[in-house]
Amino acid sequence: MESQLPQERSKLRTKDLPQVLVMKPPPLLTLFEDKFISTKFQLLKAWESTLPLDQFLTTYAGSVRAVLCSGASPVTPHIIRLLPSVQFVVTASAGINHIDLNECRRLGIAVANAAAVFSDDAADAAVGLLIDVLRKISVADRFVRRGLWPAMGDYPFGSKVIISLFVCFTQESWDCRTWKHRSAVAKRLEAFGCTVLYNSRKPKPWVPYPFYSNVHELACGSDVLVVCCGLTAETRHMINREVMVALGKQGIIVNVARGAIIDEKEMVVCLVHGEIGGAALDVFENEPDVPKQLLQLDNVVLTPHRAVFTPEGFMAACDLVVANLEAFFEDKPLLSPLIDE
Amino acid sequence: MESQLPQERSKLRTKDLPQVLVMKPPPLLTLFEDKFISTKFQLLKAWESTLPLDQFLTTYAGSVRAVLCSGASPVTPHIIRLLPSVQFVVTASAGINHIDLNECRRLGIAVANAAAVFSDDAADAAVGLLIDVLRKISVADRFVRRGLWPAMGDYPFGSKVIISLFVCFTQESWDCRTWKHRSAVAKRLEAFGCTVLYNSRKPKPWVPYPFYSNVHELACGSDVLVVCCGLTAETRHMINREVMVALGKQGIIVNVARGAIIDEKEMVVCLVHGEIGGAALDVFENEPDVPKQLLQLDNVVLTPHRAVFTPEGFMAACDLVVANLEAFFEDKPLLSPLIDE
Numbered sequence: 001m002e003s004q005l006p007q008e009r010s011k012l013r014t015k016d017l018p019q020v021l022v023m024k025p026p027p028l029l030t031l032f033e034d035k036f037i038s039t040k041f042q043l044l045k046a047w048e049s050t051l052p053l054d055q056f057l058t059t060y061a062g063s064v065r066a067v068l069c070s071g072a073s074p075v076t077p078h079i080i081r082l083l084p085s086v087q088f089v090v091t092a093s094a095g096i097n098h099i100d101l102n103e104c105r106r107l108g109i110a111v112a113n114a115a116a117v118f119s120d121d122a123a124d125a126a127v128g129l130l131i132d133v134l135r136k137i138s139v140a141d142r143f144v145r146r147g148l149w150p151a152m153g154d155y156p157f158g159s160k161v162i163i164s165l166f167v168c169f170t171q172e173s174w175d176c177r178t179w180k181h182r183s184a185v186a187k188r189l190e191a192f193g194c195t196v197l198y199n200s201r202k203p204k205p206w207v208p209y210p211f212y213s214n215v216h217e218l219a220c221g222s223d224v225l226v227v228c229c230g231l232t233a234e235t236r237h238m239i240n241r242e243v244m245v246a247l248g249k250q251g252i253i254v255n256v257a258r259g260a261i262i263d264e265k266e267m268v269v270c271l272v273h274g275e276i277g278g279a280a281l282d283v284f285e286n287e288p289d290v291p292k293q294l295l296q297l298d299n300v301v302l303t304p305h306r307a308v309f310t311p312e313g314f315m316a317a318c319d320l321v322v323a324n325l326e327a328f329f330e331d332k333p334l335l336s337p338l339i340d341e
Numbered sequence: 342m343e344s345q346l347p348q349e350r351s352k353l354r355t356k357d358l359p360q361v362l363v364m365k366p367p368p369l370l371t372l373f374e375d376k377f378i379s380t381k382f383q384l385l386k387a388w389e390s391t392l393p394l395d396q397f398l399t400t401y402a403g404s405v406r407a408v409l410c411s412g413a414s415p416v417t418p419h420i421i422r423l424l425p426s427v428q429f430v431v432t433a434s435a436g437i438n439h440i441d442l443n444e445c446r447r448l449g450i451a452v453a454n455a456a457a458v459f460s461d462d463a464a465d466a467a468v469g470l471l472i473d474v475l476r477k478i479s480v481a482d483r484f485v486r487r488g489l490w491p492a493m494g495d496y497p498f499g500s501k502v503i504i505s506l507f508v509c510f511t512q513e514s515w516d517c518r519t520w521k522h523r524s525a526v527a528k529r530l531e532a533f534g535c536t537v538l539y540n541s542r543k544p545k546p547w548v549p550y551p552f553y554s555n556v557h558e559l560a561c562g563s564d565v566l567v568v569c570c571g572l573t574a575e576t577r578h579m580i581n582r583e584v585m586v587a588l589g590k591q592g593i594i595v596n597v598a599r600g601a602i603i604d605e606k607e608m609v610v611c612l613v614h615g616e617i618g619g620a621a622l623d624v625f626e627n628e629p630d631v632p633k634q635l636l637q638l639d640n641v642v643l644t645p646h647r648a649v650f651t652p653e654g655f656m657a658a659c660d661l662v663v664a665n666l667e668a669f670f671e672d673k674p675l676l677s678p679l680i681d682e
Contacts, residue, residue, distance in 0.1 A: 135651075290485055
C-alpha cells in the first residue's frame, strides 16, 4: 500500500463511488468534462464500452440509480425497463422532451432539468429575436451588406414598434421550472411597455398576468406569441393553424422552446401566404433541417437552436447537474426537480 | 362675396395665416402632408417656387417667423442671416445636427426637435441591436439561410450573455430632451440585469445612475457603450481610438444617434483588429456609404439609419411638429423645446 501513487489511490476510491449512467455524452460533458469530477459519484460511460448498449445496460442494471441523459440519449420506456434500479434522471438541457415523463411519474423516478440556469439567456434571445423580426434588423443588415442602401436609397422595408399586447405562454405538464423562463421574458418585455397574458393548464396564483385557459382565445387578443414551454404530448402542435389564424396578419410568433410545439408545415403556409405577420425561430421540428421556403422569407429570423448557448449558461448548467446528482446521492432535496402540477 | 365657394373662402383664410418656411420637404411632410394642415399656420414651400432659394428667402425675409427644417435643409448661419424675423426653428427629427445651435442661442431663436416621440422606438432598436450583436442573431440567420446548419453541424459562433455593465451616455449641449432616449434605453436594459452608468457634461440630479465626467473613464469600466446623444461640435468624434481601446477586446458599441459621434475610421481599425469586440450600427459618418470593410465582418450588425423609422413614430412626430408650431404662434410654451443646460 505504501508504494501506491496518489493517482492510483484516487482511482481506487473513485471505483467505490455510486455510478451515474451516461449513454452518450451531452455536449456539456464533452466541453467541460472536468466539471463532472465529483467525490459523490462517478460517470459510467456507455459509449466507451465495446458492448452493445442494451447489453451494457443489462450488465449494470442492478447498480445504476441515476442517469444523465440528453437529446442524443433519450430516456425511453425501453431504457427505463432495462434499468430497474433507476430512481433519478437528470438532463443538462432546459428541454425535457427526451424523457418519458409519464413513465417516470408512474415509477416514481425523480427528474431534474437545467431550465433555471438557462432562463435569462433564453429570455435575452427571445426578446432579441422578437425585436429583430419586428424591427427587421437581420433583413436590414442583409440590405446594407448587399450594398443596396446607396443603390436603392430609401430602405424599402416597413418596420413596427414593439406592440402593446404580448403573450407569454405554457401548457406544460411537470414543468413548473420553466416558469422562470417565462417570467424572465415577461419581466424584460414589461420594460418595453408590453402587456403580458399567459396560458397554462391551470392558473398559477403567483403569476401577476391575466390567465387564458385556451390558447386560441389567447391568440385572438394578442399580437405576439412567445413559445417558451416544454414539449410534451400535450403541447405537441399546440400552435396549430387555428391558433395562427387567430393571431392574425400582423401577428408574430417567437419560438425558443421546441420546434414541434408549432405545426411547422402550417406555419410555413401561414407565413408564405401572409396569414401571420412574421416569425423568429430558434427551433424547428426536424433540426438541423429548416423548411426551405423559410430561407427565402424576409419576415422571418432563423437561428440554429442557440437561444441558450452561451459559455456562462453552459458552465452554470454543469454545476447544476453535478449539484443535483450530489444532492440525490446524499439524500438531500434536488436543486431543480420537475414538479407535477 | 356671396358667390364665393367654401373652398375659395378657406383659401382666403389660409392666406392670412402666419407662414412657416420649409426649404425642402422633410420625409414626414411628403408622407403625411394632410397632418400639416392647421388653422394656426400655413406652410411656405420654397421648393415649389421657381426662384432660387436665397432670392426666395429674401422675398419672405420680413414675414417668416418660423422654419420647419430637416437634414436635407439645414439651418446654417447663412440661412439665419437671410431670415432676420425668424424666432423659432422646428425639426421633425430626433437629431439636431442640421441646426446651428450656437447661432440660434446667440440670437435667442427657440429650437424644438422630436426626440421625445422617437425615444421608445430608438430604445427598442438600440436594445435589439445590442442583443443581436451579443447573441449573434443576424450572423446566425445568415448561417441558417446559407444552408450551413445541416452541412456544418455545430454552429461555429460563440455567443455571450447580456453583460452586467452597460453605459448609456451623452455629452450634448442644448439637448435635455434626448434624456428620454437614454432613460428609455436604460429602463429596458435594467430589466435584463444590466448596470447602467452615464456620461454627460454635468451630472443630472434626476438620473439615478452613476455619473462619469469623462468618457474614457466610463469606457474603462464598461462592457457596452450605447451612443444616444445629439451630434454637436462637442460630441463629434467623442468616441475616439482611446475610448475604444479602453472599452476593450470584448467591448461592444451600439450607435443609434449619429455616425460622426464615433471616429468611424478608427472604429473600423479596432473592429478589424479585434481591439473591440463588436458593433451594432444604425448610423454612419457618410450615409448611405458604409465602410466596405464592415460589410465582411461577422461581429457587426448594420442597419440603414432606421432606428426610429416606424409608422407610429412618424405620425407622432408630425403631431408634435404641428403642436409646437401652433404653440409658437399662440405664444404658448413649446411642447419639446431644446433647453440649454
